[in-house]
Amino acid sequence: MSAVTGTPVTTGTGVPAARRLRLGGMTWLVWRQHRAAFLTVLGASVLLLVWIVFQRAGLIDFLTGYGWPTNDLADLGPEFEPYAAAFAPVSTALGLIPVVLGVFVGAPLLAGDLEHGTAKLVAAQSATRTRWLATKLGLTALVLTVSTVALSLAFGWWWAPVKEExxxxxxxxxxxxxxTGPMLVALTLFTVVCGVAIGVVLRRTLTAMVVTFVFAVAAQLAWGQARLALGDVVTVTTNRGVVAENSFPVLPDAAYQIDQSYLTGSGELLGWSTCVQSETEQARELCLKQADVVGWSVDYLPISQMAGMQWLGAAILFALTAAVAAFLFLWGRKRLV
Incomplete structure (x- = not known):
């Protein structure tokens, strides 16, 4: 409806424009304001999805010709290397998504409005600041969730046939x-919402982007150090000595070995470097015997724990994201403009 005459605004087809819009009100306003960023994210995701599907098709054709799943993949020769190498650039690109979106989507989301005065204009309208903030965060989270869920599922689908290699x-x-799993979604939402919070506090787009970049990199590094703590370490021991053939315990396929130690008859653990300075094999065996070493103690994480570890990690990140979002709403009620 025209704001001047009160007559309905129609399109070339004669259908009122308001009836043809699928989005309306605040949602339409936010989409229009950020549609370039949203469409870029969705378009890049589609291109990457197409590439993943193409790569998986080639991988399956190769594995089928090799005799998979009947034949053991451990015997794959050099001809498999190009298919294995294809994972590295894609996984690197996926790993950069939280940082890139945090900097280019999260940090400017509200910082730009605060810097240029758009937030004051919105606050002067009938819509509340809480509704404006909720629409901004909600629509952004929806676009990012759709993109990252699709990419995570597609990459896990591609990797599944060779997961234990x-x-x-x-x-x-x-x-x-x-x-893979829920982690890409959780890391992306956490970084982006933190970027929004940084932008709200600093109120300058470029400054917020720089600080968000530093924060995102630091968060990735910290997360990398804490990742293994999500699992329950499994310990396996032996009592067949440590120098005999096949004395080392057999671990499950793709198990991640955390530590290995010598096990004594009293149950004490000694470092694997014990007696390593012995000049001869006979001297080493005598040294181990004197230390009462009876076998190995090995700590590891089986790949079967991966899904549980991912969901636990995602739950932690979702909780942190919710806490940052709550801060944004509390801040926004009084100091957003």
């Missing part, structure tokens, strides 16, 4: 752990 990806590394 550590030469392809180490499941405990960020290139695999943080790009």
């Amino acid at each position: 550590t030469t392809v990806l180490d499941w405990t590394s960020g290139t695999a752990f943080d790009t």
Whole structure:
């Protein structure tokens, strides 16, 4: 409806424009304001999804010709290397998504409005600041969730046939752990919402982007150090000595070994470097015997724990994201403009 005459505004087809819009009110306003960023995210996600589907098709064709799943993939020769190498650039790109979106979507989301005075204009309208903030965060979270869920599922689908091949990806590394399951979604939402909070506090777009970049990199590094703590360490011991053939315990496929120690008859653990300075093999065996070493003690994480670790980590990140969002709403009620 025209604001001047009160007559309905129609399109070339004669249908009132308001009836043709799928978004309305505050949602339409936020979409229009940030549609370039949203469409860029969605478009880049589609391109990456197409590439993943293409790569998986090639991988499955190769594995089928090799005799998968009947034949053991451990015997794959050099011809498999190009297919294994294809994972690295894609996993790296996925790992950068939280940082990139935190800087270019999260930090400017409200900082730009605060810096240029748009927030004051919005606050002067009938819509409340809480509704404006909720729409901004909600629509942004929806776009990012759709994109990252699709990418995470597609990458996990591609990786699944060779998941237990550590030469392809180490499941405990960020290139695999943080790009599959719920982790990519959780890390992205956490970084973006933190970027929004940084922008609200600093109220300057460029400054907020720089600080968000530093924060996102630091958060990724800290998360990398804490990732393994999400699992329950499994310990396996032996009592067949440590120098005999096949004395070392057999670990499950793709298990991540955390530590290994010598086990004594009294149950004490000694470092694996014990007696390593012995000049001869006979001297080493005598040294181990004198130390009462009877076998190995090995700590590891099985790949079967990966999904549980991811969901636990995602739950922690979702809780932190909710806490930051709550801060934004509390801040926004009094100091947003």
